[in-house]
Amino acid sequence: MxxxxxxxxxxxxxxxxxxxxxxxxxxxxxxxxxxxxxxxxxxxxxxxxxxxxxxxxxxxxxxxxxxxxxxxxxxxxxxxxxxxxxxxxxxxxxxxxxxxxxxxxxxxxxxxxxxxxxxxxxxxxxxxxxxxxxxxxxxxxxxxxxxxxxxxxxxxxxxxxxxxxxxxxxxxxxxxxxxxxxxxxxxxxxxxxxxxxxxxxxxxxxxxxxxxxxxxxxxxxxxxxxxxxxxxxxxxxDPERPRLVGLRCVEDGKRLRGGAILFRPNEPGQGHGLGRITSTTYSPTLDAWVGLGLLASSAAQEGAEFIAHYPLKGEAVRARVVSPTFLDPKGDWFHG
The missing domain is CATH 3.30.1360.120 (Probable tRNA modification gtpase trme; domain 1)
Structure with a gap:
C-alpha cells in the first residue's frame, strides 16, 4: 500500500x-x-x-x-x-x-x-x-x-x-x-x-x-x-461519557452504517441515544458486518444489544456489543 x-x-x-x-x-x-x-x-x-x-x-x-x-x-x-x-x-x-x-x-x-x-x-x-x-x-x-x-x-x-x-x-x-x-x-x-x-x-x-x-x-x-x-x-x-466498543450486526442480510445512533431495544429511535457507530466494515473472516462505536460507559457491557438507527435511510438494525478487537486479540499475527 x-x-x-x-x-x-x-x-x-x-x-x-x-x-x-x-x-x-x-x-x-x-x-x-x-x-x-x-x-x-x-x-x-x-x-x-x-x-x-x-x-x-x-x-x-x-x-x-x-x-x-x-x-x-x-x-x-x-x-x-x-x-x-x-x-x-x-x-x-x-x-x-x-x-x-x-x-x-x-x-x-x-x-x-x-x-x-x-x-x-x-x-x-x-x-x-x-x-x-x-x-x-x-x-x-x-x-x-x-x-x-x-x-x-x-x-x-x-x-x-x-x-x-x-x-x-x-x-x-x-x-x-x-x-x-x-x-x-x-x-x-x-x-x-x-x-x-x-x-x-x-x-x-x-x-x-x-x-x-x-x-x-x-x-x-x-x-x-x-x-x-x-x-x-x-x-x-463522567460514567455517561462514551467509550470505545466493538459492535457486530446480529441480523442476517443487514449491515451496520457509520453514523448510526445507538438506542436500547425498548426505546424509540429519537433523540441522541446512548452513543454512535464511528466505523464499519464487512469482515470476510467473520462473515459479518462489524464496527467500532462510542457508547455510554454505563451501558457498554459486552453482550448487550442495541438498535443502530440510521435516520438518513430509515434503517434500524440490531447490534451486539463485543470486544473492539475482533481478530487475534493477543497479537500473535504480527509478532514472531
Missing amino acids: DISTLGKIAVQGPDAAEFLDRVYVNGFAKLPVGRARYGVMLRDDGIVFDDGTATRVGGQHFFMTTSTARAADVMSRLEFLLDTAWPNLRVSVTSVSDEWAAMSVAGPKSRDILAAAFADLDVSNDALPHMGLLEGRYRERPLRIIRLSFSGERAYEIYVGATVGREAWCHLLDAGALFGLKPYGIEALGALRVEKGHVAGPEIDGRTTLDDLGLRRMEGKRSGFVGEVLGRREAFS
Missing part, C-alpha cells in the same frame, strides 16, 4: 527526547536507538489531537509520522510549542514528508517478500523485531524499514528517497510476485484496522479523550505533557 501521504517530521537536537516526552502522553526518553513507538498527542484541553509513531534513528534524532489528515496541523503545532511554550529546548523540527516515498507491505508472507526484495539486508525476527528499525541503501538513496502494523498483520513500512519511490514500488511488486503480493487501497486498510480495533480519524474526531478510546494506560504515571491537567477534568470521568 502507498503510505507516502503520511506526515513525516524529523525531530533533532540534544533535547529531542525531552520534547517528545512533552508532546506525547507516553514517554520517549528511554526509547532505544533503532526502535519505534506508537504515540498519542492531546490538545491543551485534554482532547486527543492525533496519533502516529516516532522512531529513534539516533541519540538526538527521531523520525515522526503523523496521520495524513493532520500532517500540516501537527507540524504547525510542534513549531508553535517550540516558539512559545518551550523556546529554551534545543530542538529543530523539519517536515520531510516530500523527501520520502513510503509503502507498507503486510501479511503472513511480508518478511519473505522483503528478504527477496532486499537480499543484502537481514530482515529476520532477531534483526528486525516488531517496532524495530533497519536502515540501508536502495539505488544509492537512504532506505528505512520500520516493522509496525496498523492492520493487525505482520507488516513493514518502507521509506526510500522520493526520487526512487516509483522504482522501489515496482521492485517490491516484482520481488513479491512469487508470494502473491498485490497492491491494496485505503478501503481494504480500513477494513483491516476496524477488525483489529485500531482507532483512526472517525474515532479521533476532536471530541474524544484517552479514556473514551481506551488509551489511558499509555499515560502510565507520567506528567508534564500537553493536555495532562485539563485531561483530568471531572467531566471527563
Whole structure:
C-alpha cells in the first residue's frame, strides 16, 4: 500500500527526547536507538489531537509520522510549542514528508517478500523485531524499514528517497510476485484496522479523550505533557461519557452504517441515544458486518444489544456489543 501521504517530521537536537516526552502522553526518553513507538498527542484541553509513531534513528534524532489528515496541523503545532511554550529546548523540527516515498507491505508472507526484495539486508525476527528499525541503501538513496502494523498483520513500512519511490514500488511488486503480493487501497486498510480495533480519524474526531478510546494506560504515571491537567477534568470521568466498543450486526442480510445512533431495544429511535457507530466494515473472516462505536460507559457491557438507527435511510438494525478487537486479540499475527 502507498503510505507516502503520511506526515513525516524529523525531530533533532540534544533535547529531542525531552520534547517528545512533552508532546506525547507516553514517554520517549528511554526509547532505544533503532526502535519505534506508537504515540498519542492531546490538545491543551485534554482532547486527543492525533496519533502516529516516532522512531529513534539516533541519540538526538527521531523520525515522526503523523496521520495524513493532520500532517500540516501537527507540524504547525510542534513549531508553535517550540516558539512559545518551550523556546529554551534545543530542538529543530523539519517536515520531510516530500523527501520520502513510503509503502507498507503486510501479511503472513511480508518478511519473505522483503528478504527477496532486499537480499543484502537481514530482515529476520532477531534483526528486525516488531517496532524495530533497519536502515540501508536502495539505488544509492537512504532506505528505512520500520516493522509496525496498523492492520493487525505482520507488516513493514518502507521509506526510500522520493526520487526512487516509483522504482522501489515496482521492485517490491516484482520481488513479491512469487508470494502473491498485490497492491491494496485505503478501503481494504480500513477494513483491516476496524477488525483489529485500531482507532483512526472517525474515532479521533476532536471530541474524544484517552479514556473514551481506551488509551489511558499509555499515560502510565507520567506528567508534564500537553493536555495532562485539563485531561483530568471531572467531566471527563463522567460514567455517561462514551467509550470505545466493538459492535457486530446480529441480523442476517443487514449491515451496520457509520453514523448510526445507538438506542436500547425498548426505546424509540429519537433523540441522541446512548452513543454512535464511528466505523464499519464487512469482515470476510467473520462473515459479518462489524464496527467500532462510542457508547455510554454505563451501558457498554459486552453482550448487550442495541438498535443502530440510521435516520438518513430509515434503517434500524440490531447490534451486539463485543470486544473492539475482533481478530487475534493477543497479537500473535504480527509478532514472531
